[in-house]
Amino acid sequence: MIKVSNISHFYGVEQVLYDLSFEIKSGEFLFLSGESGSGKSTLLSILSTLLKPSKGELLIDGESVDKISNIDYFRQSKIGFVFQFHYLINYLSVYENIALAALEDKKQNINKVLGELGIAELSSRYPNEISGGQRQRVAVARALINEPKIIFADEPTGSLDSKNSTIVYGLLQNAAKKGTTVVVASHDMQIENYATQIIRLKDGQIL
């Protein structure tokens, strides 16, 4: 599903990733762990096609990311994101936030996804009218709406209490069980209970 070959990355003259190579199979729940400054954010940005690596190659679903002509469409159709902060758009309702991310033929599934995540009643509410845990569940719904092949989650429970964290991990685990590859970057060691693969980073290298 994801093949990383000899990826290195520099910010100016400073090298932050050193010749990383690994593979993530379909349906894996990958835990990307490491201290602050270990290179997690950079690796996640590269894996999610938001950042081009200085060296090396990234293959997603057998396709070299460098050779994808419409990266925007690729990202919208094949990748879902869950960020530390929910990053919902405040002036759009829950339904509209999800519709913004949805492909045309997936818009009909919005209410179904909201129902599966137990937040159907929030559909017409605005982000500032719901709790932090509910917002993050909406963010997960937004990531799932296009039935992506991969979900990238960056500290998805960083701003949640343990109860809501468990709910969010459960939702991501369910997605992985249905065949979606889930990549989570976090400090939270609780994820180890859900992960099927763990990559530990230190100073830009895999331990």
Add this chain to the structure above:
Amino acid sequence: MISLKALTKNRFKSLLIFSSITIAVMAIFLISSVSHGIIGMYSKMIKTDGDIIITQKGISDTFFSNVDILLMDKIEKIEHVSSSYAMIVGASPIGHIPIAGIYGTTANHFSHYKLSSGGYPKKNEVILGTNIAKQFSTSDINIGNREFKISGTYSSEIGFEEGGVVMNIEDAGKLFNRSASFILVSCDSPSEIDEIVKKISALDSEIEVKTTQNFVKEYNQFKIIENSSFVISFLAFAMGLMGIASVMSMIVNSRKEEFGIMRALGKSRLFIIKNLFFETLVMSVSAYLFALVLSLGILALLPHIEMLQGYVNGTLSLQISLYVLFSTILMALFGSLIPAWIASKTDPILLINQGCA
């Protein structure tokens, strides 16, 4: 849909853009309307009462032109000339009013001024336009250190004529030391006009003879008014554009996170640019309509402002309205171009970096 919601969410900044566009559009509307109004009134005054105009050669402004009134006798003998009249246009202090228009004309043109009271002026008499008459309750009036008896009042379809006085051309000649500013000639056969122009030109080497249509097209004063109007309109356009650009830059900066989300969700740069263009366009068209209503109100008030004595009138034609609409849309598009471009380049990585994973 997203654009409309974004506008209501950013109410204060949207209002700033709306206001700057409204002011710019109103300025363009008013300056264009007033300049067209002035040109329209003067053109109408010349075009409705004659087919050919005779002015002094080499003098670009009718105010300074001096044509021999005796030419009228020779002109009226030319075949297909039905009538002619001469006129002196000038400006002078009238009573306590520092400056007002004075129209000296031959008696055969008095009927152009519709009498509201009294009779047409004889020697040393004047009739007052409706607007200027409101400022005098005496039976005599001082014009250029000479006393004239007020013989009546008149109204005219041409706004600025109502702010002036009419007298016979001999009296005006003494005031302004000239024979006539111009002579207007009417013909009974439109197809003969060019031939008549040639014949009149041959009468005197010191005159310039044109059809009134050509005169209006080529009149330097109109060109000056039009060019000034264009320059002021352009400045208003530039101010509006800069207003949009600066407020849009503020908006884009405060909504960076939102554009980062859109980019991360796979929305294209074009999607963001189109949305921002649409937001500006909605504000611009609303501001245009608001400015149109305000301008119509102001233009309707202008003729009733006593201080202006009817000299400033505006004509808001469909052509001006469309020209201003086009300018408004251009203003919106150019004003939001750079901010929208910057917004579309928002790097979604900022969302991950803020999380500091």
